[in-house]
Amino acid sequence: MSDAAPRLKSLVEQLLGAPLSVRVRAWDGSQAGPPGAPTLVVRNRRAVRRLLWKPGELGLARAWVAGDLDIEGDLYAALGMLAGFVWERGEDARSLAQALRDPEVRAAVRGLLVLAGSPLPPAPPREEVRRPRRRLHTKHSDKRAISHHYDVGNDFYELVLGPSMVYSCAYWPAPESDGGTLETAQRDKLELVSRKLALKPGLRLLDVGCGWGSMAIHAAREHGASVVGITLSHEQAAYARKRVADEGLTDRVEIRVQDYRDVTDGPYDAISSIGMAEHVGSQRYLEYAENLLQLLKPGGRLLNHQIARRPQRDESTYDIDEFIDAYVFPDGELAPIGTTVTQLERAGFEVRDVESIREHYALTLRRWVANLEADWPRAVQLTSPGRARVWRLYMAASALAFERNRIGVNQVLAVKTPESGRSGLPLRSRTWN
Incomplete structure (x- = not known):
């Protein structure tokens, strides 16, 4: 009898106390759920074991990366339907011990254990980062984390990012529209940064986290600046130098x-x-800001472009994103924009402008996902099936997170204001000259 899909769907709904809007197709060919809805494909029993041994986001991610789970149909729609079980329920969910006091929850877990088969926990996919977390954000640990993310291969990044080779939020002419090319929007972002920094011939620019050299090249070629770009990735540096x-x-x-x-x-x-400060870490952020302040002349400007998370009522309970930490940005940390501004000012900067460009990142990520999907066989060849699946999930889910205001991205313009108090900025904001 082929009934794994209806049983699985019913048990998960019983466990969560809410209906699943996606359609489910199981390893035995059975299906359940709304016709025409995006389909969650459960390829084997191992996927269920992964979810039982690591409930929540990380279990889902492991099953996805390993190929035990897949989605047919609109990826964004499917992730949107599943997002509530990860986001909205994650902040105030009961502990597992409390949940298991509920007879219905216990019954659902027993049913899932029967469906899962062998009780042994599956090994995590090889793409998962496994390392001690005793000392974060030392020079050694930061270099290892950067290498994990950025040394995937320059050819792979060319496929995803396109000719601009800019791995940060582009700046679109109209966020509500789908007009313009990715290359033009990335050029406009680099030009926006250049104008905010008032770059001109003869000025020295330090580009921290220079990536594949796009900002450094733009600043030198279009504005005549003398540029030093720094990165921890040897692959990026070789590509940028060429x-x-x-x-x-x-x-x-x-x-x-x-x-x-x-x-x-x-x-x-x-x-x-x-797009570099996300790697700094909360414990090191003040040191980061103080170092940059010391490297600036009086009157010098810093443009800090950084992803931000929403603040919580109790910041001491903030947990890192398990999927991102395990598969994408090891040791990365997001902070609320208010925290970032405070730390910059504590270091001695005068913050003069904060521009939120959240919607622009959603548009950028959707273009990157489209690039990846358009050349999927080559992406797999350049990396691995698991690594390509990591990127597809991470970028699509991030696009939804920006669209739903779960996370944001901001450009903070700060000045090392001299004792005279003359900042050198225009009286009317946002003219950037």
């Missing part, structure tokens, strides 16, 4: 493999930090 040479900019752009804590050749006129 791009710089191809552009004929070796006299104005230097790319280093260097930790921001080891930069000693200031002062700089301006610093850009685009």
Whole structure:
């Protein structure tokens, strides 16, 4: 009798106390759920074991990365239907011990154990990062974390990011529309940063977390700046150096493999930090801000472009995102924008402007997902089936998180204001000259 799908759907709904809006197809060919809805494909019993041994987001992620779970139909719609069980229920969910006091929950778990088969927990997919968490954000641990994420292969990043090779939020002409190309929107973002920093010939720019060199090249080529770009990724640095040479900019752009804590050749006129500060960590953030302040001339500007999470009533209970930490950005931490502004000002910066561009990141991520899906066989060839699945899930889920205001992204313009109090910024904001 082929009845795994209706049994599985019924037991999960009993466990969660809410209906599943997706359709379910199980390993025995059975199906259950609304016709025409996106389909959650449960390929084997191991997927159920993963969810039982690690309930919640990480169990789902392990099953997805291993290929035990899949989605047919609209990926975004399916993730939107499943998101409530991860997001809305995760913040105030009862502990497992409390939940198991409910007879219905116990009955559902027993039913799922029967469906799952062998009680042994499956090994995590090999793409999962497994390391001690005793000392975070040392120079060694940060370099290892950056290597995990960025040394996937430059060819893979070219496939996902496109010719711009910019791995941060683009700046679209109209967030509510789907017009414009990714390359144009990324160029506009680099130009926005350049104008906020008032770059011009002869100024020294430090680009912290320079990636594949796009900001450094733009600043030198379009504004005549002298640029030092730093990264912890050897693959990124090699790629960026070649791009710089191809552009004929070796006299104005230097790319280093260097930790921001080891930069000693200031002062700089301006610093850009685009999508890097998420790796710093809350315990190191003040040190990060103080280091950058010391590297700036009086009157120098910092443009800090950073993803932010929503604040909680009790910040001491904040937990990291298990999937992101295990598969995407090991040791990465997000902070509320208010915390970031406070830390920058504690370090001695004067924060002059905060621009939220949350919707722009959702548009950017959807373009990256489209690039990945359009050349899926090659993406798998360049990495692995599991790693490609990590990226597809991470980027699609992140797009929804930005769209639903679960997370945001902000550009913070801060100044090392001299004792005279003259910041050097225009009286009318957002003219950036």
